[in-house]
Amino acid sequence: MARSAEPTRRRILAAAYVLFRQRGYSRVSMDEIASTTRVTKRTLYNHFQSKDQLLAFVLEAQNELALAAFATFGDKLSGSPAAIIDGLFRDLAVWADRPRWAGSGFTRLVIELADLPGHPARAIARRHKALLETHLGDLLKRAGVREAHRRAREIWLLSEGAISLMLVHGDRAYAAAAADAAKRLLRTSSRQGGR
Numbered sequence: 001m002a003r004s005a006e007p008t009r010r011r012i013l014a015a016a017y018v019l020f021r022q023r024g025y026s027r028v029s030m031d032e033i034a035s036t037t038r039v040t041k042r043t044l045y046n047h048f049q050s051k052d053q054l055l056a057f058v059l060e061a062q063n064e065l066a067l068a069a070f071a072t073f074g075d076k077l078s079g080s081p082a083a084i085i086d087g088l089f090r091d092l093a094v095w096a097d098r099p100r101w102a103g104s105g106f107t108r109l110v111i112e113l114a115d116l117p118g119h120p121a122r123a124i125a126r127r128h129k130a131l132l133e134t135h136l137g138d139l140l141k142r143a144g145v146r147e148a149h150r151r152a153r154e155i156w157l158l159s160e161g162a163i164s165l166m167l168v169h170g171d172r173a174y175a176a177a178a179a180d181a182a183k184r185l186l187r188t189s190s191r192q193g194g195r
Contacts, residue, residue: 009047012037017058021105025055025112025121055109056120062105063128067135081143081186085155088136089179092162093172103167107160132156151189155182 015036019028030051034044048054077084095101102108106125113119137152145151162178165171 005047008037008039008043012039012044012047012054013058013061016054017062020055020058020109021102025051025109030054052120056124059106059109059121059124059128063124063131066106066128067131077139079143081140081145082183084139084143085179085182085186088155088159089162089175089182092159092178093166093175096163096166096172096175101167103163104160107163129156145186146189151186154185158182158185 012033016028016033019033019036030041030044033054034041037044044054048057077087106128110122110125113122116122133152133156134149136156137149140152140155141148158178158181162174165174
């Protein structure tokens with residue numbers, strides 16, 4: 001792709017991300033993306049062969065941004081396992097307090113595409129969630145948690161559940177409840193020898 005085409009491509013990706021995030025994949029048309037970006041449909045299709053491909057590129061770009069943000073956030077998470085859990089769920093509650101918060105875009109899109117198991121966006125979302133879970137496992141391992149990656153999976157499950165319930169009920173207290181459950185899980189696991 002020519003260098004001069006890159007700003008247009010970035011503009012398309014940014015607009016598509018906002019539209020998909022606000023309204024969902026199926027309710028956004030390529031016509032609307034072209035109009036929002038102020039490009040012709042021909043230009044849009046020169047950059048992306050299909051709406052599916054555009055969504056895949058949007059998620060790849062968001063995956064890289066989210067991983068960088070989580071890595072920076074992870075740098076702030078240190079100390080005891082309980083301190084890591086408190087920081088994780090405290091920041092989750094702060095995130096959920098943003099105006100018009102709509103939960104995890106990756107999770108929402110995968111739910112929307114549930115009947116399309118081969119869709120590339122589902123593979124990207126799966127990889128994204130697995131990388132975040134692995135990063136949490138690495139943090140817990142550095143904090144001395146036995147079977148850290150197994151515990152990270154269980155804690156990530158609590159995190160995803162808290163996100164869903166905060167979205168349904170509009171109640172950030174689910175983050176604190178999930179943090180309490182995660183700390184109990186770590187204490188119980190520690191007493192049982194990490195089984």
